Amino acid sequence: MNEFNVKSKIYFGRDALQYINNLKGKKAFIVIDPFMVKSGTINSITNLLKNTNIDFCVFSDIQSDPAIEIINMGIKEILKFKPDIIIALGGGSSIDAAKSISAFGTALRRVYEKHTEKPLFIAIPTTSGTGSEVTGYSVITDKKKKIKYPIYGEDLIPDVAILDPELIKTVPKAITADTGMDVLTHAIEAYVATNATDYSDALAEKAIKLVFKYLLRAYNDGSDMEAREKMHNASCIAGIAFNSASLGLNHGMAHALGGEFHISHGRANAYLLPYIIEYNSDLENSNYNYASKKYREIANFLQLTSSTVERGVVNLVEYIRGLMVNLNIPTSLKKAGIDKEIYYKAIPSISKIAMEDKCTITNPRSAKFEDVVCIFKKVYGE
Numbered sequence: 309m310n311e312f313n314v315k316s317k318i319y320f321g322r323d324a325l326q327y328i329n330n331l332k333g334k335k336a337f338i339v340i341d342p343f344m345v346k347s348g349t350i351n352s353i354t355n356l357l358k359n360t361n362i363d364f365c366v367f368s369d370i371q372s373d374p375a376i377e378i379i380n381m382g383i384k385e386i387l388k389f390k391p392d393i394i395i396a397l398g399g400g401s402s403i404d405a406a407k408s409i410s411a412f413g414t415a416l417r418r419v420y421e422k423h424t425e426k427p428l429f430i431a432i433p434t435t436s437g438t439g440s441e442v443t444g445y446s447v448i449t450d451k452k453k454k455i456k457y458p459i460y461g462e463d464l465i466p467d468v469a470i471l472d473p474e475l476i477k478t479v480p481k482a483i484t485a486d487t488g489m490d491v492l493t494h495a496i497e498a499y500v501a502t503n504a505t506d507y508s509d510a511l512a513e514k515a516i517k518l519v520f521k522y523l524l525r526a527y528n529d530g531s532d533m534e535a536r537e538k539m540h541n542a543s544c545i546a547g548i549a550f551n552s553a554s555l556g557l558n559h560g561m562a563h564a565l566g567g568e569f570h571i572s573h574g575r576a577n578a579y580l581l582p583y584i585i586e587y588n589s590d591l592e593n594s595n596y597n598y599a600s601k602k603y604r605e606i607a608n609f610l611q612l613t614s615s616t617v618e619r620g621v622v623n624l625v626e627y628i629r630g631l632m633v634n635l636n637i638p639t640s641l642k643k644a645g646i647d648k649e650i651y652y653k654a655i656p657s658i659s660k661i662a663m664e665d666k667c668t669i670t671n672p673r674s675a676k677f678e679d680v681v682c683i684f685k686k687v688y689g690e
């Protein structure tokens with residue numbers, strides 16, 4: 309028996325933020341990064357909260373790749389402030405951090421205060437990438453061990469997701485590119501994952517189509533609000549798809565690569581994506597496995613030439629490489645300036661971490677340690 313559900317209520321389109329005007333509650337705990345405070349983006353939320361007479365407290369210590377120590381600080385603040393609403397405003401890091409802070413803070417309040425009510429959790433993304441606003445994933449980083457831990461729980465899924473494109477129109481080009489490639493990786497991995505279903509496929513397909521139609525437009529002209537809105541929707545739709553179907557080796561390896569070399573999550577995924585598609589397709593053995601057939605389906609619905617499975621896969625990979633070039637993303641780690649000696653030395657340890665990553669489990673081709681090592685070598689380039 310399979311199951312598919314969407315827990316989060318999704319408000320989208322221009323003026324979606326106005327949802328806050330109708331909020332019922334007394335105290336809102338806002339989780340945000342310092343840039344959102346400095347840039348004044350936070351005012352778009354706090355002004356609405358003032359209108360509704362909701363008291364608020366701002367926790368603005370979030371950094372990219374939120375560390376365990378920051379989560380602990382946030383939990384302490386929650387225990388002091390005792391909110392009935394938690395608002396995460398920002399990119400994946402802020403939303404991921406807020407999920408863990410909220411879940412652990414709520415659990416501790418249950419134990420220490422016998423407080424059984426869960427706060428309303430609202431996620432407001434300011435990038436179009438992680439889909440974190442509708443997923444149960446929270447990626448926390450152990451900075452000392454340089455490991456990213458993806459935590460998953462139904463409890464971590466936000467109650468409300470607000471997708472207002474006004475919040476993303478000033479996202480810089482490089483972040484638009486990287487986060488957009490994250491969306492594409494989510495959708496493609498969900499489409500071929502071992503847990504994929506007709507329901508997740510429908511969403512993944514739509515997200516892939518939206519990325520190919522609108523990512524470059526959003527990248528070339530950040531004020532193209534139609535492209536911004538469509539990419540924001542694509543990010544959320546891909547999030548729903550992979551929350552159900554899960555991800556694969558691409559993310560498992562990207563977590564390890566990004567953790568070790570401080571590469572942004574979306575960019576780490578982009579570097580790997582063409583190689584993972586090639587690996588999963590296993591065209592050398594030309595047995596046309598499940599993954600290669602599904603990649604061909606993607607090529608098909610993108611109207612790329614796909615008269616055979618092989619042509620479909622090859623053209624999809626080429627299409628993705630072309631997109632990366634247009635987004636100014638280097639197509640190898642060598643081109644990205646990573647030192648070869650340091651990188652090769654790290655390959656055994658990051659391969660081990662990638663093998664143990666939860667995302668790797670649902671990859672359509674079961675990867676051995678030597679396979680992962682081989683892919684990491686290929687990604688470096690000649």
Ligand SMILES: [Fe+2]
Binds near residue numbers: 438490559573577
């Ligand atoms: Fe991702």
